[in-house]
Amino acid sequence: MKIYSKLFILLAAMAIISSCAKKEETLTPSNINLTYKLPQGNNAFDQTIVNYYKTYGSYMLYQFTERDAYWTPTGWKRPVLNDAAGSWSGIDVSPAETSAVEAQVDLINKSLFTLYPAAFLKKYLPAKLLLCNKVDSIYTTFVFTPTYVTNKNIKKIPAFYSYDNIYINYGNSTVAQLTAAEKLAFLARLNQVFFQSINERGMILPSVEFMNSADYASTNSTQAVAYSKGLIANSNNTITPTADWNAYMMAMVTLSEADLNRSVVNTDKSAAGILNATKDSNGIIKKRYAIVRNYFINNFQVDLQAIGNKARGL
Numbered sequence: 622m623k624i625y626s627k628l629f630i631l632l633a634a635m636a637i638i639s640s641c642a643k644k645e646e647t648l649t650p651s652n653i654n655l656t657y658k659l660p661q662g663n664n665a666f667d668q669t670i671v672n673y674y675k676t677y678g679s680y681m682l683y684q685f686t687e688r689d690a691y692w693t694p695t696g697w698k699r700p701v702l703n704d705a706a707g708s709w710s711g712i713d714v715s716p717a718e719t720s721a722v723e724a725q726v727d728l729i730n731k732s733l734f735t736l737y738p739a740a741f742l743k744k745y746l747p748a749k750l751l752l753c754n755k756v757d758s759i760y761t762t763f764v765f766t767p768t769y770v771t772n773k774n775i776k777k778i779p780a781f782y783s784y785d786n787i788y789i790n791y792g793n794s795t796v797a798q799l800t801a802a803e804k805l806a807f808l809a810r811l812n813q814v815f816f817q818s819i820n821e822r823g824m825i826l827p828s829v830e831f832m833n834s835a836d837y838a839s840t841n842s843t844q845a846v847a848y849s850k851g852l853i854a855n856s857n858n859t860i861t862p863t864a865d866w867n868a869y870m871m872a873m874v875t876l877s878e879a880d881l882n883r884s885v886v887n888t889d890k891s892a893a894g895i896l897n898a899t900k901d902s903n904g905i906i907k908k909r910y911a912i913v914r915n916y917f918i919n920n921f922q923v924d925l926q927a928i929g930n931k932a933r934g935l
Contacts, residue, residue: 657680657682657749659671659674659680661682661683661684662684662719664719664722664723665723666722666723666726669723669726670726673726673730673734676739676742676743677734677739677742677743677746678743678746679742679746679747679748679749679750680748680749680750681726681729681749681750681752682716682749682750682751682752683716683717683719683722683752683792684716685716685749685751687699689749689751689786690714690751690786690788691783692784693783693784694784698711698712698783698784699711699713700712700713700759708761709759709760709761709773709774710759710760710761711759712756712757712758712759712781712783712788713755713756713757713759713775714751714753714755714756714757714788715753715754715755716751716752716753716754716792717752717753717754717792717793718754718792718793718794720794721754721791721792721793721794721796721797722752722792724796724797725752725789725791725792725796726752728791728796728799728804728807729750729789729811731808732804732807732808732811732812733808733811733812733815736812736927736928736931737923738921738922738923740921741921741922741923744824745815745819745824745825746787746815747782747784747785747786747787747818747822748785748786749785749786749787750786750787750789751786751787751788751789752789752792753788753789753790753792754792754793755777755790755793756777756778756779756780756781756788756789756790757775757776757777757778758775758776758777758778758781759773759774759775760774760776761773761774762774777790778790778810779791779806779807779810779811780807780810780811780814781814782814782815782817782818782821787811787814787815787818789811790807791807805932805933805934808931808932809875809932809933812874812875812928812932813871813874813875816870816871816874817871820867820870820871823863825870826863826866827862827863827865827866828912828916830912830916831862831866831909831912831913831916832862834851834905834908834909834912835850835851835852835862835865835905835909836850837852837859837860837861837862837865840858840859841856841858841859841860842858843856843888844856844887844888844889844890845887845888845900845902847860848887848895848900848901848902848906849902849903849905850903850905851901851903851905851906851908851909852865853865853868853869853872853892853895853906854867854868855868855890856890866913868892869909869910869913870913870917870925871892872892872895872910872929873910873913873914873925873926873928873929874925874928874929874932875892875929875932876892876893876929876933877929877930877932877933877935878896878926878929878930879933879935880892880893880894880929880933881893881894881895881896881897881910882894882896882897883897884897884898884899885897885899885900886899887899887900887902895910896910913925914926
């Protein structure tokens with residue numbers, strides 16, 4: 622009996638082990654690349670890209686698939702016609718031309734990498750920087766003639782963010798022909814998109830000091846009322862601390878100090894003029910602006926306003 626008992630126990634144990642192995646197999650995704658291979662070629666710039674990956678931990682890819690560009694956990698984001706609404710939306714991209722990658726990577730370095738400490742980029746860059754020959758915003762305009770017509774429109778943009786990607790334009794011959802003004806516009810857009818990606822991923826949350834420095838409990842009947850309370854996010858009766866924190870970050874990254882200090886009517890919902898008494902009637906915005914700016918300087922050695930100034934050519 623003892624022999625049979627031991628045999629039964631051994632067989633049961635083997636069955637459990639086999640069952641666990643099968644469960645583990647079912648949990649492993651198939652045909653999905655979770656990592657990328659660098660270098661992607663044997664060009665001189667490939668080693669530069671490898672070095673950036675070692676420093677920042679983000680893949681710069683000039684060869685990528687549609688899945689790399691358009692897949693997200695909620696579905697594919699390739700621009701498609703919405704049959705129900707008869708409208709287009711999304712971003713259309715294609716891989717960079719190899720001949721332009723070296724100049725494109727140098728442009729990215731000057732417009733993004735050199736503006737931040739390596740530790741900040743390593744922590745907050747998304748997984749992939751896709752080097753693109755084109756980054757096109759696809760959108761619809763509606764025309765009411767004798768019949769209802771929708772038009773598909775294409776607008777070329779310098780950069781865009783989606784899920785774990787930043788799509789970056791100028792991976793073509795135009796990269797060598799950019800004017801000083803176009804390079805500034807590229808710098809401004811790329812840094813704006815970088816912080817949009819940080820905000821949408823919820824990676825830098827409002828500080829306690831910031832949350833305690835304004836009244837978020839009461840509603841705001843107008844944008845002017847919100848400004849008077851130190852709130853700068855677009856007013857829809859209530860504003861959350863996170864939306865407001867993000868709005869302060871974006872104001873500094875996208876506008877110069879001169880832009881923020883000029884007089885702009887308090888019905889205007891842009892960040893322009895938020896430090897001027899016309900919008901900042903009680904001086905609260907200026908105090909909260911200092912909280913956010915100092916938070917980034919003290920914790921990350923990043924001066925957000927210096928980036929906004931640089932994007933404006935200052």
